[in-house]
Amino acid sequence: MEKYLYVALFAPIVGSLFSLLFTAKKKNVITALVTSALLLLSFVSSLTLMFAVYDGLSLHVKMMGWISAGNLSLPFGFIVDNVSVVMMVTVTLVSSVVNIYSMGYMMHDKGYNRFFTYISAFVFSMLILVMSDNFVGLFIGWEGVGLCSYLLIGFWYEKESASWAGNEAFIMNRVADLGMLMGLFLIYWQFGTFSYEEVFAHVGSVNVGIVTTIGLLLFVGAMGKSAQFPFHTWLADAMEGPTPVSALIHAATMVTAGVYLVIRASDLFMLIPEVGHIIATLGAFVAVFAASMALVNRDLKRIIAYSTLSQLGYMFVAAGLGAYWIALFHLMTHAFFKSLLFLGAGNVMHAMDDELDIKKMGGLFNAMPYTAILMAVGSVALCGVYPFAGFFSKDMILAAAFNGGNFYIWFALFIGAGMTAFYSFRLVMLVFFGDKVYKKFGFHPHETYPFVLWALLPLGILATIAGFFEHPFEEFVTKVLDKYEFSMSHSTEVGLIFLTSAFVILVIVATIYKYSRGGFSKQLETMPLYLLLKNQYYIPKLYEVAIFKPYYALSKFAWKQIDVRIIDFSVDLIARVLYKSGQQSRKMQSGNLSDMLRWMIVGTVVLLALAIFYRPMV
Amino acid sequence: MITLTHYLTLTGILFSLGIVGVLRRKNLLMLFFSTEILLNAVNIGFAAVSKYYGDLSGQIFSFFIIAIAASEVAVGLGLLVLWYKRSGTIDLDSLQMMKG
Amino acid sequence: MFEAIAFYTFSILVIGMFGIVVFSKNALYAMSALAGGMIFISGFFFLLDADFLGVVQIVVYTGAVMALYAFGMMFFDSTRDVKENIKFKKIIYTLSVLSAIFTIFILMAPIFSTKIEAIYPTLQGVGNVQMIGLILFTKYLVPFEVAAIMLLAAMIAGIVLVKVKMEETPTNIEVARGEK
Numbered sequence A: 001m002e003k004y005l006y007v008a009l010f011a012p013i014v015g016s017l018f019s020l021l022f023t024a025k026k027k028n029v030i031t032a033l034v035t036s037a038l039l040l041l042s043f044v045s046s047l048t049l050m051f052a053v054y055d056g057l058s059l060h061v062k063m064m065g066w067i068s069a070g071n072l073s074l075p076f077g078f079i080v081d082n083v084s085v086v087m088m089v090t091v092t093l094v095s096s097v098v099n100i101y102s103m104g105y106m107m108h109d110k111g112y113n114r115f116f117t118y119i120s121a122f123v124f125s126m127l128i129l130v131m132s133d134n135f136v137g138l139f140i141g142w143e144g145v146g147l148c149s150y151l152l153i154g155f156w157y158e159k160e161s162a163s164w165a166g167n168e169a170f171i172m173n174r175v176a177d178l179g180m181l182m183g184l185f186l187i188y189w190q191f192g193t194f195s196y197e198e199v200f201a202h203v204g205s206v207n208v209g210i211v212t213t214i215g216l217l218l219f220v221g222a223m224g225k226s227a228q229f230p231f232h233t234w235l236a237d238a239m240e241g242p243t244p245v246s247a248l249i250h251a252a253t254m255v256t257a258g259v260y261l262v263i264r265a266s267d268l269f270m271l272i273p274e275v276g277h278i279i280a281t282l283g284a285f286v287a288v289f290a291a292s293m294a295l296v297n298r299d300l301k302r303i304i305a306y307s308t309l310s311q312l313g314y315m316f317v318a319a320g321l322g323a324y325w326i327a328l329f330h331l332m333t334h335a336f337f338k339s340l341l342f343l344g345a346g347n348v349m350h351a352m353d354d355e356l357d358i359k360k361m362g363g364l365f366n367a368m369p370y371t372a373i374l375m376a377v378g379s380v381a382l383c384g385v386y387p388f389a390g391f392f393s394k395d396m397i398l399a400a401a402f403n404g405g406n407f408y409i410w411f412a413l414f415i416g417a418g419m420t421a422f423y424s425f426r427l428v429m430l431v432f433f434g435d436k437v438y439k440k441f442g443f444h445p446h447e448t449y450p451f452v453l454w455a456l457l458p459l460g461i462l463a464t465i466a467g468f469f470e471h472p473f474e475e476f477v478t479k480v481l482d483k484y485e486f487s488m489s490h491s492t493e494v495g496l497i498f499l500t501s502a503f504v505i506l507v508i509v510a511t512i513y514k515y516s517r518g519g520f521s522k523q524l525e526t527m528p529l530y531l532l533l534k535n536q537y538y539i540p541k542l543y544e545v546a547i548f549k550p551y552y553a554l555s556k557f558a559w560k561q562i563d564v565r566i567i568d569f570s571v572d573l574i575a576r577v578l579y580k581s582g583q584q585s586r587k588m589q590s591g592n593l594s595d596m597l598r599w600m601i602v603g604t605v606v607l608l609a610l611a612i613f614y615r616p617m618v
Numbered sequence B: 001m002i003t004l005t006h007y008l009t010l011t012g013i014l015f016s017l018g019i020v021g022v023l024r025r026k027n028l029l030m031l032f033f034s035t036e037i038l039l040n041a042v043n044i045g046f047a048a049v050s051k052y053y054g055d056l057s058g059q060i061f062s063f064f065i066i067a068i069a070a071s072e073v074a075v076g077l078g079l080l081v082l083w084y085k086r087s088g089t090i091d092l093d094s095l096q097m098m099k100g
Numbered sequence C: 001m002f003e004a005i006a007f008y009t010f011s012i013l014v015i016g017m018f019g020i021v022v023f024s025k026n027a028l029y030a031m032s033a034l035a036g037g038m039i040f041i042s043g044f045f046f047l048l049d050a051d052f053l054g055v056v057q058i059v060v061y062t063g064a065v066m067a068l069y070a071f072g073m074m075f076f077d078s079t080r081d082v083k084e085n086i087k088f089k090k091i092i093y094t095l096s097v098l099s100a101i102f103t104i105f106i107l108m109a110p111i112f113s114t115k116i117e118a119i120y121p122t123l124q125g126v127g128n129v130q131m132i133g134l135i136l137f138t139k140y141l142v143p144f145e146v147a148a149i150m151l152l153a154a155m156i157a158g159i160v161l162v163k164v165k166m167e168e169t170p171t172n173i174e175v176a177r178g179e180k
Helices: A003-022 A029-053 A082-105 A114-130 A135-156 A160-191 A196-205 A208-225 A234-239 A241-253 A254-264 A264-271 A273-296 A302-320 A324-351 A368-385 A391-401 A407-432 A439-440 A451-477 A490-516 A523-526 A526-533 A537-590 A593-613 B004-024 B027-052 B057-087 C002-023 C027-047 C051-075 C089-113 C127-138 C141-163 C170-179
Strands: A061-069 A072-080
Touching: A003 A061, A003 A072, A003 A082, A003 B057, A029 A082, A029 A114, A029 C170, A061 A407, A072 A114, A072 A135, A072 A234, A072 C002, A082 A241, A082 A254, A082 A324, A082 A451, A114 A135, A114 A241, A135 A160, A135 A208, A135 A234, A135 A254, A160 A196, A160 A234, A160 C170, A196 A241, A196 A264, A196 C002, A208 A273, A208 C170, A234 A241, A234 A368, A234 A391, A234 A537, A241 A254, A241 A302, A241 A324, A241 A523, A254 A264, A254 A302, A254 A324, A254 A523, A264 A273, A264 A302, A273 A302, A273 A407, A273 A526, A273 B004, A302 A324, A302 A391, A302 A407, A302 A523, A324 A368, A324 A391, A368 A391, A368 A407, A368 A451, A391 A407, A391 A451, A391 A490, A407 A490, A451 B027, A451 C002, A523 A526, A526 A537, B004 C002, B004 C089, B027 B057, B027 C002, B027 C027, B027 C051, B057 C051, B057 C127, B057 C141, C027 C141
Parallel strands: none
Antiparallel strands: A061 A072
């Protein structure tokens, strides 16, 4: 089975290197075709591996040694178990779909070949992250996806906002990665190894304080990658990238890497429920916090981005409460319906000439019915309406929160679910139904290419039915992850589900009703709360005032005062001294025999003096 | 009683005289004279050491030094004559072709 | 007593002569003084029981070398003094004195530290010239022959260098040959 592993892992990078050859050339469809084929190959291999793992296989290969220095021995080792194979399948499936979709979406872009290079490189990094059998491999993949994310956010680097967003994402991730790195150092310091197996085998025998520190530091890294508060601002700005990128990286895969890290290190987090509690609380906070910002935003992609943030909060709640398999399940279903939503949004943007303001759309259903249906499916799945995928995973998280006795978390998630329902259907209603506002702005929307829609179909189907795999999934992944036992009675659970579903459906119906009647009045937009939400709680502003500007001033100070006055000065001084002394000693070389003789005698005297007076310490 | 120290002091005085000449004179011929002084000063030193240690090596060395001085004069004077033919002067300051 | 008187007399004479050589402006005076100094130095050699060296000193230096200088000077316009502008006099004197002191110090150092054993001790009842001959033709035969070859080479070089005609400096000759 090893060859499937290698095929799954290396097919994307082969595709990336292949299309790399064409990056400087004009648009060439072959890059898209080859990368798509190789990603599909990777997907098929992953699927094969999943079936093999289902039959009880667990692959652990050491491809080759990598670093071997002193006691440190780091191999390129890969592990395929029940957890990583789920991620592999999710990642390769979504990326294949996105890649095929992009063939249509990027059709007229001049960076066509470059785009596919980056996407495949991203998939490779993500697979390294997922499949590595040690923390360092994970970190390499972690940084690799960060790099690809940076490249893809800033894909249209001529746009200043895009390059700014790319930098923001990259730098913010660096800040968080510092925490992660320190966690890794601490792990090595404590365990002397990076291998998951060995670390988790000994984690029980280590001082709890240190484990807590490790857990917190790792979680800081996870917060950065998964854009949790306070690192959340980059994700919304990352929407500057092409929409398929948002679907693949900033919804389905990369941002969930933080959740994956917590799941992967579940043996460690199990021992420190306090940290888990912090994670869950923060997750619940972000779930509501992000959803509230999505309520009022008018940018099509940003709404979905905030929704992603909110859903990541849900995942962290599950992971923090120890319900790892539920977190993973929600991660998977979320990947399906969120990438579906993003890609649908991409279709809309495509039809509307990259217009993002949803107030300028409306009534697009007639122009693009298939996209509308797919997005509606995605939204319903996101809201968690039976029988769509979100219902199963999300309700499970709510149940887990209730079960743990963390009622405030449950309540936050409950409110979050209502908000989710509202903004999802606000979006659907404003974009696809109601008045055809776009006519005023002179747009001529049209349905996208059929093959693009066909590519979306698998996601649509999965967003619909994935929930029914709940029990096989649980059985599958809990072979590796710990089971989560519900202690509450079945009737309570049913009651909770009923309550949530009723609430969500109520909100949906209310939203549809309200927006079909023309929506809310303009007066609401002057309310302080509305402004607060619209300005994202003034957090970007706060960062600018509290961090960017002082830091800029500090940098400027360091540049003007320290760098120029001290460092440059001392370097220049050395150069000047040498130059001057060279200039001075040039006179020695006068070519006059007398002078030369004089210098010779000076040398003789010095040497004689040395011979007499210098006594080396014997 | 004259000791070795006396001789060596004399050697030193003569040697420094020679060096003064080498450094001071700008006439190339005088430079040669000064070189002779240096060599002779050393010769006295060798002969004295030879005497006071009862070892003949010093005298042999002096002997070879005289031979070297002779050949140095032969070649050096030849070159000097040649230079004088070319430039018409034996001023040392005219020899500045290697100015850096 | 006689030794001391002779030593001091010769010392004063030699230093005086060499002083004239170094400080005199007239090349002719300098040369004459040098020749005198050479002869007085041979006096030291006789004092030091190095009869052979003393003879060689007189013959080679005063006879050959000084004659060579005398001939050499005939080539140069000795009436026209070389204008000597001397700079850094203090430096010159300091350097010379320092180097002399250091040299003497080093030369004398073994006297105070270790006893030196003679490799070729002077023989009793044998004349100085005979002794020199014995050692020169046994232990120092090869250096002696090498010195002979060196002298021969120097002689040939001197003849060749001086023989070249006025206009034909060695470089000119080569250029002329190359043109032909």
